[in-house]
Amino acid sequence: MELRILGCYGGSAPGYRLTSFLINNKVLVDAGSVTSSLTIKEQTDIEAVLLSHSHLDHVFGIPFLADNINGRKNAPIDIASVKEVIEPVKDHILNDRIWPDFTQIPHTISPVLRFKMIEEDAEFTINGLRVRAVKVSHSIPTVGYIIGDESGTIAYTADTGPTNKIWEKINQEKNLKFIITEVSYPNSMRGLAEISRHLTAEMLKEEIKKIAIPNLPIYIYHLKPAFIEEIKKDIASLNMPNVTLLAQGETYRF
Numbered sequence: 001m002e003l004r005i006l007g008c009y010g011g012s013a014p015g016y017r018l019t020s021f022l023i024n025n026k027v028l029v030d031a032g033s034v035t036s037s038l039t040i041k042e043q044t045d046i047e048a049v050l051l052s053h054s055h056l057d058h059v060f061g062i063p064f065l066a067d068n069i070n071g072r073k074n075a076p077i078d079i080a081s082v083k084e085v086i087e088p089v090k091d092h093i094l095n096d097r098i099w100p101d102f103t104q105i106p107h108t109i110s111p112v113l114r115f116k117m118i119e120e121d122a123e124f125t126i127n128g129l130r131v132r133a134v135k136v137s138h139s140i141p142t143v144g145y146i147i148g149d150e151s152g153t154i155a156y157t158a159d160t161g162p163t164n165k166i167w168e169k170i171n172q173e174k175n176l177k178f179i180i181t182e183v184s185y186p187n188s189m190r191g192l193a194e195i196s197r198h199l200t201a202e203m204l205k206e207e208i209k210k211i212a213i214p215n216l217p218i219y220i221y222h223l224k225p226a227f228i229e230e231i232k233k234d235i236a237s238l239n240m241p242n243v244t245l246l247a248q249g250e251t252y253r254f
């Protein structure tokens with residue numbers, strides 16, 4: 001599996017791109033910075049998008065991706081997630097008011113985008129990847145993903161506050177290579193992290209205790225660019241060698 005980190009921040013500023021990962025050049029996981037990171041050719045090669053939730057920093061690239069690939073592909077791109085995530089994208093973004101409804105363009109038989117509703121915790125296959133969506137504990141309905149192929153599995157918790165189910169699922173995985181999870185705010189802003197259902201480094205430490213697989217690499221994403229230096233210090237002071245920052249622009253292979 002090849003995982004390319006297009007963007008991995010919980011905000012947008014020069015040098016800090018919104019969350020979006022690309023697996024095997026075909027499957028996008030969240031769409032924050034897809035069109036600001038990939039060439040038109042690379043965007044055209046995408047066959048499916050897995051959405052964790054409908055917050056703008058994770059869906060921002062979908063309207064522009066649809067516009068860029070219109071007329072360049074024979075088959076629609078599947079926008080996949082659970083119903084509670086698909087519906088707001090449909091109703092509030094691709095609604096012919098904020099942006100054209102690209103599930104009807106250029107025509108309904110062969111549109112640019114196609115919504116694919118998935119069920120929580122039901123494994124399905126997409127472009128050779130085994131995928132399972134697991135609900136996490138964010139301020140709106142959100143799923144993390146456990147994604148695997150014959151070479152191994154990764155887990156992405158997406159945006160979440162303290163949670164349990166995805167850690168339980170992770171503990172059942174046999175060939176897990178690494179976890180991507182979040183820290184959004186510095187320890188000094190714990191109140192805001194709790195209200196917005198995100199994590200600080202201190203809160204992450206409690207979450208890590210729920211992981212039963214020892215020394216598993218844990219990559220942190222979703223740092224808010226406005227507080228980046230303080231968050232980095234907080235993560236460093238956890239003194240956990242297996243906990244490092246996810247690197248924007250990096251490609252992870254296994």
Ligand SMILES: [Zn+2]
Pocket residue numbers: 010019055057058159222
């Ligand atoms: Zn986010």
Ligand SMILES: [Zn+2]
Pocket residue numbers: 053055138159
């Ligand atoms: Zn969010």
